Amino acid sequence: MPLVAWLAAIAIICYLTWKRNNFWNRHGVPYVFEIPAVGNFSSVALQMHSMFDYVARIYDHVRTRDANFFGVNIFFRKALVIRNPDMVKKMLVADSRYFINRQMCTDREGDRFGYYNLMMIKEPLWKDLRGYLSPSVTSSRLRRMFSLIEEIGNNMLAHLDGVQQNPTKLRETEFKELCARFTTDVIASTFFGIQANCLSDEESEFRYYGRKIFEYGPKRALNMAAFFFMPELVPYLGFKLFPRDTERFLKTIIEQEIARRETSGENRGDFIDSMIALKNNEATIGVEEKIPLKGDILVAQAVTFYMASFETTSSVLSFTLYELTKNPEIQQRLREEIHNCIKKYGRDLPYECLVNEMPYLGMVISEAARLYPVLPFIERQCSLPAGATGYKLDPFHNFVVPNKMPVLVPIYAIHRDPKYFPDPLRFDPDRFSKDNADSIVPCSYMPFGVGPRTCLGSHFGTLQVKVAITRLLSKYRILRSESTPETLTYRKNAFTLHSNEGLYADLELDELC
Numbered sequence: 001m002p003l004v005a006w007l008a009a010i011a012i013i014c015y016l017t018w019k020r021n022n023f024w025n026r027h028g029v030p031y032v033f034e035i036p037a038v039g040n041f042s043s044v045a046l047q048m049h050s051m052f053d054y055v056a057r058i059y060d061h062v063r064t065r066d067a068n069f070f071g072v073n074i075f076f077r078k079a080l081v082i083r084n085p086d087m088v089k090k091m092l093v094a095d096s097r098y099f100i101n102r103q104m105c106t107d108r109e110g111d112r113f114g115y116y117n118l119m120m121i122k123e124p125l126w127k128d129l130r131g132y133l134s135p136s137v138t139s140s141r142l143r144r145m146f147s148l149i150e151e152i153g154n155n156m157l158a159h160l161d162g163v164q165q166n167p168t169k170l171r172e173t174e175f176k177e178l179c180a181r182f183t184t185d186v187i188a189s190t191f192f193g194i195q196a197n198c199l200s201d202e203e204s205e206f207r208y209y210g211r212k213i214f215e216y217g218p219k220r221a222l223n224m225a226a227f228f229f230m231p232e233l234v235p236y237l238g239f240k241l242f243p244r245d246t247e248r249f250l251k252t253i254i255e256q257e258i259a260r261r262e263t264s265g266e267n268r269g270d271f272i273d274s275m276i277a278l279k280n281n282e283a284t285i286g287v288e289e290k291i292p293l294k295g296d297i298l299v300a301q302a303v304t305f306y307m308a309s310f311e312t313t314s315s316v317l318s319f320t321l322y323e324l325t326k327n328p329e330i331q332q333r334l335r336e337e338i339h340n341c342i343k344k345y346g347r348d349l350p351y352e353c354l355v356n357e358m359p360y361l362g363m364v365i366s367e368a369a370r371l372y373p374v375l376p377f378i379e380r381q382c383s384l385p386a387g388a389t390g391y392k393l394d395p396f397h398n399f400v401v402p403n404k405m406p407v408l409v410p411i412y413a414i415h416r417d418p419k420y421f422p423d424p425l426r427f428d429p430d431r432f433s434k435d436n437a438d439s440i441v442p443c444s445y446m447p448f449g450v451g452p453r454t455c456l457g458s459h460f461g462t463l464q465v466k467v468a469i470t471r472l473l474s475k476y477r478i479l480r481s482e483s484t485p486e487t488l489t490y491r492k493n494a495f496t497l498h499s500n501e502g503l504y505a506d507l508e509l510d511e512l513c
């Protein structure tokens with residue numbers, strides 16, 4: 001390239017860099033200066049850092065650590081990162097109507113499964129859809145699903161019984177794979193009425209296609225990164241939220257199950273039946289354009305519940321088991337609580353016992369979800385009514401958030417901030433005891449997100465974790481194995497928290513009765 005072209009390119013880069021940083025400077029908003037022109041997150045895009053580590057780094061940066069919020073440049077877009085829980089509460093809870101949409105976006109025309117689902121959909125469609133889907137996870141529904149979850153819990157024990165013992169009568173297990181198989185079997189059984197058999201069959205199709213959603217090879221990683229980094233380019237790149245063959249597999253399975261029930265008249269009162277009812281009642285979403293909930297749009301909801309459900313729940317479950325492996329005294333206290341309940345109710349603990357009578361179990365899970373939140377941040381887009389000039393950050397700052405600006409809440413970094421959780425890397429379930437829980441600053445603990453767009457399946461996910469842990473600990477003591485990792489590092493190409501290391505432990509038969 002001739003010298004003059006090089007100089008022109010450098011001049012353009014300098015100008016763009018100056019322009020972006022000048023924007024934050026002009027408004028008195030702190031920011032972290034990163035690679036010229038490309039901006040922040042480039043090291044994540046180049047897979048030099050995991051998203052979790054990178055966001056924690058800029059959260060703790062000398063230029064931002066004392067600020068209520070700071071600015072970042074996501075390639076060519078400017079975004080805000082909110083550090084102060086009071087600001088999170090004001091924006092995402094009190095003023096949630098202006099921050100109801102996520103900024104992530106798929107292609108409305110080219111990816112109907114990816115666009116018309118609860119995770120990605122925008123207002124005014126979101127509210128209707130959430131209203132239709134919420135009844136599938138009420139406490140009465142969970143109570144009905146409970147025996148099915150327990151059945152899968154028993155299958156998990158049967159699977160572990162089949163694991164070869166070593167000469168010292170221990171069974172070595174890797175929790176990430178075990179938990180993913182457990183949660184995939186649960187969602188297939190409880191929501192779709194289908195036996196996925198992931199625990200008994202390593203080659204199960206459900207596990208194969210589920211793994212593909214979260215397996216980030218270079219192409220899939222680029223695909224997923226585009227939804228966050230460059231949503232405006234997604235329609236031109238032809239990227240889809242779900243891998244095509246996973247989408248095809250689930251569509252076939254779900255359509256077959258719907259057709260089977262319509263022919264047989266069987267009613268299990270589960271998610272598939274709710275979908276059939278929505279179709280028969282000619283339910284629609286939207287105010288001006290009324291979009292019917294049928295065909296692919298109906299199937300998209302099932303596919304999304306599948307995606308949103310098993311990986312998240314399996315992540316919380318496997319990290320909880322990992323911490324119980326490393327903290328035998330916490331495990332012992334939990335086993336005593338389980339033992340007391342078994343003495344009272346017998347081995348098949350009732351739903352009410354798990355939900356209401358096991359406070360320590362709840363504390364252990366809450367602490368695991370604090371230390372290992374599934375997502376690095378939750379995100380929204382400022383969405384103002386027509387004619388509005390911006391969202392004022394009074395009384396925190398005089399910056400006015402422009403319409404469509406993305407807003408990130410770095411939950412992983414906030415959960416590990418000593419200001420809110422002293423000695424943050426210590427696994428200490430007592431932070432969530434009755435006496436201590438009141439001192440947790442509102443909106444400093446958000447493993448399921450915050451505001452009206454919070455996780456729809458939080459109770460369902462927690463119930464699964466509770467069933468798996470009580471079943472496992474009622475039969476086995478978990479011990480460190482030679483392969484148990486001392487510390488964890490996180491995958492650089494994943495958008496959910498994934499350790500590079502396997503979460504290995506030895507299981508010792510020690511039945512509570």
Ligand code: HEM
Nearest residue numbers: 118308309312313378447448449450453454455456457461
């Ligand atoms: C323990 C396991 C789980 C964790 C830690 C978790 C976490 C989250 C988080 C952080 C969000 C984003 C919330 C926000 O933006 O404010 C979310 C959204 C969501 N989750 Fe979960 N989740 C879990 C289990 C589940 C399960 C079992 C289901 C399905 C039944 C589910 C369905 C959803 C859906 C549909 C959304 C989008 C809600 C909306 O936009 O209206 N999640 N989850």
